Each structure stands twice: as C-alpha cells, then as structure tokens.
Amino acid sequence: MERNIQRKGLTNLLLLLGVAVVATVFARLSSSNADEVATIFLWLGFLVSAMSYFQMRLEAREALEKLEMEELARLAHRTSLFETADAESFPARRARVQFEKWIVPLFTVVLFLMQGSAAWFMWKRALNPPVAEGHANLPALAAIFIGCFVVLFIAGRFAVNFARFEDQRLLRPSGSYLLLGAYLTVISASSIALVHFHHDKFDVIIARVLCAILTLAAAETLINLILEIYRPRVSGKAGRLLYDSRLVGLLGQPEGLFTTAAQAIDYQFGFKVSETWFYKFLERSLSWLILVQVGVLLLSTCVVYVEPHEEALLERFGKPVEGREVLKPGLALTLPWPIDRAYRFQTRQIQTFNIGYVPDPDKEREKVVVWTTSHAKEEYNLIVASREREASTNAAATAAVPVNLLTVSIPVQFRIKDIVAWARQHTDGGALLEKLASREVNRYLVSVDLLEIMSTGRERAARELRERMQKLADDRNLGVEITYVGLRDIHPPIGGEMSKVAEAFESVIGAEQEKAAKILHAEGAANRTNALASAEAVRVREEADAFKLRRTATAQASGAQFADQVKAFAAAPVVYPERYYLETVTRAMTGQRKFIVAVTNASEVIQLDLHTKIRSDLLDVPVPPGKK
Numbered sequence: 001m002e003r004n005i006q007r008k009g010l011t012n013l014l015l016l017l018g019v020a021v022v023a024t025v026f027a028r029l030s031s032s033n034a035d036e037v038a039t040i041f042l043w044l045g046f047l048v049s050a051m052s053y054f055q056m057r058l059e060a061r062e063a064l065e066k067l068e069m070e071e072l073a074r075l076a077h078r079t080s081l082f083e084t085a086d087a088e089s090f091p092a093r094r095a096r097v098q099f100e101k102w103i104v105p106l107f108t109v110v111l112f113l114m115q116g117s118a119a120w121f122m123w124k125r126a127l128n129p130p131v132a133e134g135h136a137n138l139p140a141l142a143a144i145f146i147g148c149f150v151v152l153f154i155a156g157r158f159a160v161n162f163a164r165f166e167d168q169r170l171l172r173p174s175g176s177y178l179l180l181g182a183y184l185t186v187i188s189a190s191s192i193a194l195v196h197f198h199h200d201k202f203d204v205i206i207a208r209v210l211c212a213i214l215t216l217a218a219a220e221t222l223i224n225l226i227l228e229i230y231r232p233r234v235s236g237k238a239g240r241l242l243y244d245s246r247l248v249g250l251l252g253q254p255e256g257l258f259t260t261a262a263q264a265i266d267y268q269f270g271f272k273v274s275e276t277w278f279y280k281f282l283e284r285s286l287s288w289l290i291l292v293q294v295g296v297l298l299l300s301t302c303v304v305y306v307e308p309h310e311e312a313l314l315e316r317f318g319k320p321v322e323g324r325e326v327l328k329p330g331l332a333l334t335l336p337w338p339i340d341r342a343y344r345f346q347t348r349q350i351q352t353f354n355i356g357y358v359p360d361p362d363k364e365r366e367k368v369v370v371w372t373t374s375h376a377k378e379e380y381n382l383i384v385a386s387r388e389r390e391a392s393t394n395a396a397a398t399a400a401v402p403v404n405l406l407t408v409s410i411p412v413q414f415r416i417k418d419i420v421a422w423a424r425q426h427t428d429g430g431a432l433l434e435k436l437a438s439r440e441v442n443r444y445l446v447s448v449d450l451l452e453i454m455s456t457g458r459e460r461a462a463r464e465l466r467e468r469m470q471k472l473a474d475d476r477n478l479g480v481e482i483t484y485v486g487l488r489d490i491h492p493p494i495g496g497e498m499s500k501v502a503e504a505f506e507s508v509i510g511a512e513q514e515k516a517a518k519i520l521h522a523e524g525a526a527n528r529t530n531a532l533a534s535a536e537a538v539r540v541r542e543e544a545d546a547f548k549l550r551r552t553a554t555a556q557a558s559g560a561q562f563a564d565q566v567k568a569f570a571a572a573p574v575v576y577p578e579r580y581y582l583e584t585v586t587r588a589m590t591g592q593r594k595f596i597v598a599v600t601n602a603s604e605v606i607q608l609d610l611h612t613k614i615r616s617d618l619l620d621v622p623v624p625p626g627k628k
Contacts, residue, residue, distance in 0.1 A: 009053040012174035016046040019148050026141045033207035034191035038184040040118045045177025051107050056170045058096040065092040108242045115218035126207045138196040145189040152182035173244045179252030197317045220247050301337035309348040311419045315341050347416040353434045355410040355441050409489040412437050414480045421479030429478050436472045454490050462487050
C-alpha cells in the first residue's frame with residue numbers, strides 16, 4: 001500500500017510539474033495576466049507536492065523499519081530488548097521526526113515568503129498591466145488548457161477521494177492542488193478567449209481576483225505558522241500538515257462546504273439534519289440549481305430596455321452590429337452577455353457643464369446677488385480686454401490695450417444628436433467638449449471690452465460663444481448640439497485689492513442707478529401733476545356746463561309749469577286754489593307727528609312728550625286711512 005501511495009504522490013508531482021511548465025510557456029505566448037497568476041499557483045502546488053512526496057518516503061521508510069524490528073524481535077524471542085531500545089535503534093523514525101520538526105516549518109516559511117512575494121509582484125502587474133505587443137494562436141492555447149483540465153481533474157479527484165477513504169493525509173495537499181490547478185486551467189482558457197476577442201479588461205479583473213486569492217493563501221500560511229507555535233502536541237497523534245492549505249482544499253473541493261455545514265447543522269439541532277431528503281436533494285442538485293440560475297441570469301441579459309430619453313449602441317464581441325448599431329427607445333432582444341453588450345447614452349436629455357466656477361446649490365438659491373460676495377464654491381478669474389488706452393508722451397503716440405480680470409459664471413447646455421460620433425470618435429467626448437468650450441471662452445473674452453460685456457454686450461456675447469462652440473464641436477465631429485450658453489454673475493474678482501475695485505465699481509453703478517431713479521421719480525411727479533391739473537380743468541369745465549344746462553332746464557320747466565297753472569286756474573278758479581292748498585299742507589305735514597282729538601265736548605289736558613321714542617313700532621298704533 002505504501003508503494004502505491006508513493007506512486008500516486010509521484011504521479012501528482014509529475015503532473016503538476018508538467019502542467020506548470022506548459023502554463024508558463026503559454027502565459028508568455030498569450031500575454032494573459034490571469035494565466036501568469038494561475039502559473040504561480042501551479043508552481044506552488046508542485047513545491048507542496050514535492051514536500052509531501054518526500055515526507056511520504058520518510059514515513060514509508062519508518063514503517064518498513066518498524067516491520068523489520070518487529071520481525072527481528074519475533075525471531076529472536078527478545079521483544080523486551082526492542083521495546084526498551086532508545087532512538088538510536090530507529091534511524092528512520094528519528095529522521096522523520098527531525099524532518100517534521102525543522103524542515104517542514106522551514107519549508108512553510110519559505111512557502112509563505114514565495115506566496116507573499118508572488119502576490120506583491122502580481123498585484124503590481126494587475127493594477128498596472130503592461131501593453132501586450134502581440135498574441136500567438138490563442139484558440140489552440142485555450143484548447144490545450146482544456147486538455148490539461150481533463151487530466152488534472154481526473155487525477156485530482158482520484159487523489160482526494162483516495163486520501164479521504166484511506167485516511168492518507170500526505171496525499172491530500174497534492175490532490176487539492178491538482179483540483180485547483182484543473183479549475184485554474186479552465187480560467188486560463190477563458191482568459192485567453194477574452195483576450196482573443198479583445199476583452200482585455202476582463203482578463204485583468206480575473207487576474208486581480210486570483211491575486212486576492214493568492215494573498216489570502218499567504219495570510220493563511222502565516223496564521224498556520226503562528227498557531228503551530230501554540231498547538232498542543234499529543235503523543236502518537238499526527239497533526240494536520242503545516243503546509244496543507246485549507247483555502248486550497250476548499251477551492252479545489254467546494255463540496256466540502258456541505259460536509260462542514262452538515263456537521264455544524266447536526267450539532268446545532270441535535271439530530272441528523274444532513275440525512276433529511278431536502279438536504280440530500282439540495283446537496284445532489286445544487287450544481288444544477290446553480291447552472292439554472294446562471295442560465296436564467298444569462299437569458300435576462302438578452303433583453304435590453306432603452307428608456308425614452310436614451311439611445312443605445314449595440315456591440316457584438318466589441319464590434320458594432322451591422323444593421324442594429326443604434327437601439328432606439330423601447331424593448332430589444334440581443335445575444336447573451338458577454339457576446340452582445342448595449343451602451344446607453346442620454347441623447348434626449350439636456351446635459352450641463354460649467355465654465356469659470358463650481359456651483360454651490362445653497363448659494364444659487366440666494367435672490368440678491370452682489371459683487372462683494374462669492375456665488376459659488378469656487379470661482380476662476382478670466383482675462384478680459386479693455387478699450388481704455390494709455391496715453392504716451394512720444395510723438396508717435398503708441399497705444400497699449402490693458403487687460404482686466406473678471407469672474408464669469410458660464411453654464412453650457414448641450415444634447416447628443418449623433419450617438420455614434422459621440423461614442424466612437426473620441427474616448428471622452430464630454431471632457432473634450434468642456435475643454436474646447438473653456439478655450440473658446442478665453443479666446444473670446446480677450447477680444448471684447450470689459451464694460452461692454454458687463455452691460456449691453458452680454459446677450460450678444462452669449463450668442464457668439466454658442467455659435468463658436470457649435471462650430472468647434474462640428475469640426476471635431478463630437479455629435480452634439482449646443483443648446484444654451486449663459487453669461488451670469490459677471491463681476492470683478494473677490495478678495496485682496498480687487499475687492500476695492502468691486503466696491504468702487506458698485507458705488508459708481510449705485511450712484512448712476514440712484515440718479516436714474518431720481519430722474520424717473522421727477523418725471524413721474526411731473527406726469528402725475530400734469531395729469532391731475534388736466535383732470536381738474538376738465539372737471540371744472542364739465543361742472544360749469546352741467547350747471548348751465550341744469551339752470552336753463554329748470555327755468556324752462558318753471559316757465560312751462562306756470563303757464564299750465566294759469567290754464568288750470570282759469571278753468572277752475574275755486575277748486576284749483578283749494579287743491580293746491582291741500583297739496584301744500586300734505587307735503588308740509590308728511591313725516592310729522594299728528595294728534596287726533598275725537599271728543600269735542602270734554603275738557604282735556606294735552607301733555608306732549610318731546611323725548612325721542614325708543615321704538616316707534618310699539619308705541620304708534622296705525623290708523624286705517626278712512627278713520628282719521
């Protein structure tokens with residue numbers, strides 16, 4: 001049996017050596033970062049396998065020595081002599097003990113240093129991957145890696161099962177590295193395929209993940225070395241191999257998680273949960289469930305929904321799909337990821353960038369804007385020309401155009417009108433557009449007058465800047481439309497001596513505004529006074545005309561009435577005066593208090609109460625018209 005174990009250990013050692021050499025050569029040919037990290041794992045597995053194989057031979061020599069001693073003792077009938085013999089009688093056992101005491105820890109230290117150095121070196125390459133000059137026949141390399149997977153997987157599965165059933169702890173490290181190497185060859189083949197289809201960034205991501213695993217393996221080795229110092233030693237009981245990595249065993253045998261989980265669940269619940277039908281079904285069908293889930297996930301990538309304000313570019317293996325390069329808003333069907341990929345862009349949404357300042361949402365809500373306070377988080381000074389000329393004493397009268405500094409907040413809004421040009425003509429179209437716009441703003445400001453752009457020329461400046469930016473964008477084929485360029489918060493710089501300039505400029509502007517306000521106030525007063533005078537004249541004139549008409553009409557009415565009265569008197573000289581008298585009495589007594597004396601033959605005393613009545617409706621009794 002010992003010879004069979006040694007033969008299996010040697011087979012594992014040779015397989016890891018051969019695959020490590022092949023992987024090293026292929027990693028150079030493919031220029032794949034993931035292949036290089038996988039190669040490091042294979043070489044580490046080769047070293048661990050060599051150490052375990054050497055320890056197998058020592059234990060085999062010890063077992064053979066023990067059998068020889070027992071046979072000699074049986075033949076010589078002097079068993080007690082060999083039972084009390086010292087360590088010098090068992091050189092193979094002494095060699096094995098010294099090996100485990102000194103060589104195994106020393107090898108583990110060396111293994112940790114190699115893992116840590118390799119992790120540090122590969123992290124540097126993974127974070128800053130070198131540019132590959134060329135690639136070999138990548139599909140052939142990937143096919144060879146798949147063949148290596150078959151060999152390593154079969155050998156590794158046999159080794160770990162044999163080690164578990166026969167309780168051969170020395171065979172377990174090489175078997176775990178064989179299985180891990182098998183999975184790494186699949187990963188290497190996948191990375192080569194990604195590099196072949198020009199998806200180098202995924203190869204870098206895989207390399208970083210493998211670097212993280214290598215770092216964890218180094219940390220585990222260090223922790224094992226520390227714990228080995230405090231591990232209690234039990235005579236006759238072999239401990240776990242110091243260089244046997246649990247992480248490698250877990251990655252090579254993920255089904256071991258179920259065994260550990262089952263033991264933990266059985267311990268917590270107090271009965272064999274791992275023997276229930278559900279747990280066995282889950283353990284038996286987990287791989288298929290994972291495959292189904294992965295399949296559903298891949299199918300979900302076949303459906304792309306483009307929002308109403310978006311458009312998308314469809315690529316197949318990194319190249320535009322002919323006839324379906326641009327996906328319009330709505331639902332679209334594609335091949336699963338990573339074959340087809342859709343890149344969305346907000347083509348119907350207005351986008352904004354700012355020139356000359358960094359906006360502050362809190363300060364933008366302020367309604368009063370003054371020059372002496374900042375309106376944003378950061379404001380940048382821009383150079384503006386001036387028409388002021390410095391007089392020269394020379395006869396030639398040369399002149400120089402001075403420059404000034406201004407703080408200008410310029411929001412620029414644009415939208416994408418050609419998604420293909422925006423996405424494919426430039427790496428970062430937004431940054432390029434912002435830089436072009438900033439350069440054009442500086443060019444324009446050095447050619448305009450300070451006072452003009454701060455007053456009447458702002459609208460024209462905004463219009464010209466938008467036209468210039470649009471022309472630059474069209475020349476560079478950016479595929480955008482500049483919809484708005486605004487010039488706001490134009491004022492001299494804040495702080496230092498320039499703040500005095502702002503205060504002086506504000507005082508001048510304030511005086512001019514006060515002057516204009518007073519002029520407008522005086523004009524308003526004049527207009528108000530003139531309007532009132534005109535209205536009063538019209539009123540007096542209209543009142544005079546009305547009085548004239550009223551007096552004329554009254555006189556005419558009185559004359560006509562008198563003529564009619566003369567005719568009535570002439571017709572009834574007795575009745576008419578009496579009737580006129582009664583009408584006069586009636587008009588005079590209307591609304592006056594009246595007293596009726598019904599008895600004429602009695603002596604009565606009339607008392608008059610001249611106080612104001614409180615309620616006339618209770619004290620006055622209405623008298624019917626015929627009984628007065």
